[in-house]
Amino acid sequence: MSTINNIKAVAEGITATMKKWDNVIIYGEDVGYEGGVFRATQGIQKEFGEERCFDAPISEALFAGMAIGMAMNGVRPIVEIQFQGLGWASLQNILGHVGRMRNRTRGKYFLPMVIRMPMGGGIRSLELHSEAMEVIYAHLPGVKVVCPSTPYDTKGLICAAVESNDPVIILEPTKLYRAFKQEVPDEFYTVPIGEGYKISEGSDITVVTYGAQTVDCQKAVEMLKVENPGVGVDLIDLRSIKPWDKKMVFESVKKTGRLVVVHEAVKSFSISSEIIASVQEECFEYLKAPLARCTGYDVVIPFDSGEKYFHINPYRVLEQMKKTLGFKF
Known part of the structure; x- marks a missing residue:
């Protein structure tokens, strides 16, 4: 057991899934070398290499589109969109493809992909950096949406999301990233999606x-x-x-x-x-x-x-x- 905060729980959840499955990768703006704007992925590129943790250009539409193709071809991608309010460009792919692929192909293809989005206010951010638009994603058939509040749930839901064969959007409250700490198991574990x-x-x-x-x-x-x-x-x-x-x-x-x-x-x-x-x-x-x-x-x-x-x-x-x-x- 380790006593950690939410941002560390994000890192541990991602790391646990990358150790468990070789086909798990993560990418986004500044996700690789810098470790993300909140340092959620700090050290992951060094541990797993640039092929599994890398920076992406400033194109949220590209992030989501790449993940669709990867997920259809045996990869389990984790996409980080830097802030929820900066991810509107990705909506075309999320609305038009992400939740529809299993139905569109009559079950031939599914999308085991995860999109992470820091969301919400409380950190005195700029415009579009404090949005809480979870209802847009929850409205989409075929997409799961989770929003953990504790380190234990954060790590467990990340593991469950990566394990899922359906797309999952993880909304991470920025206000809670470093708000408090909690004991969290060191090993891989899951929190069931859909259980309060x-x-x-x-x-x-x-x-x-x-x-x-x-x-x-x-x-x-x-x-x-x-x-x-x-x-x-x-x-x-x-x-x-x-x-x-x-x-x-x-x-x-x-x-x-x-x-x-x-x-x-x-x-x-x-x-x-x-x-x-x-x-x-x-x-x-x-x-x-x-x-x-x-x-x-x-x-x-x-x-x-x-x-x-x-x-x-x-x-x-x-x-x-x-x-x-x-x-x-």
Whole structure:
């Protein structure tokens, strides 16, 4: 076991898969010699050589297109797009080919490829460096989307993604890269894609979140305990956005009768919209309060000086939980 942060967990996950399979490679802008803008791949080129870890030109469309061809021909590529907001050029290939290949070829070809994207705010970055657009990728049939929040889950989900025979997009919250450390096994292991994790148990309200907001929600739950020690919160970290753990969420809402979904992405047409619609369909007769969400606002992500007014914080989550708990029909 090693005690590491999220950025080190990324490196260990990539390294573990490259040791396990000789056909795993990784590339992207500055990924080789420099080790990436966040140094997630530092030392990997030295260990595995330039043929398996290399720099790519500034062309995100090329990154995704190359990976498609590689994956169809026996390679398991890991593509790093430097920031989620800089990856729009890759969407043509992701939308048009990545999720469609198995269906298009009637199962003859599949795409065991991974696309990694640092995402989200909280590090005072420039425009297009703080985007949270996970809903675009989650909307695509044939593509899996994960968003880990802890070092253990980060390494395990990277290993599971590379092992998968279907394309997986890994969204890595930049805010959490060096936020805290956790004990992580040294060997290869996987965290199942599609399974959530229950951070805390309770019977009064369900809070569902993922990515960087797991930390905000945990703080909000602790604040609620101070104000009202008798309230119990089922706090769920989805870990996997698509597929998401419907069973865990539905069972929790049927128990508590209340739901708050938390994420930093804008509110309209979001992941929370999908979760709330699904819960409404499956758990309506169990509800004790309107289904609620605490999200980013429907605006362009602000520049660094204004991001504190946009992003989720524990106080916003706390207020929404109290509002939902206090609702009376």
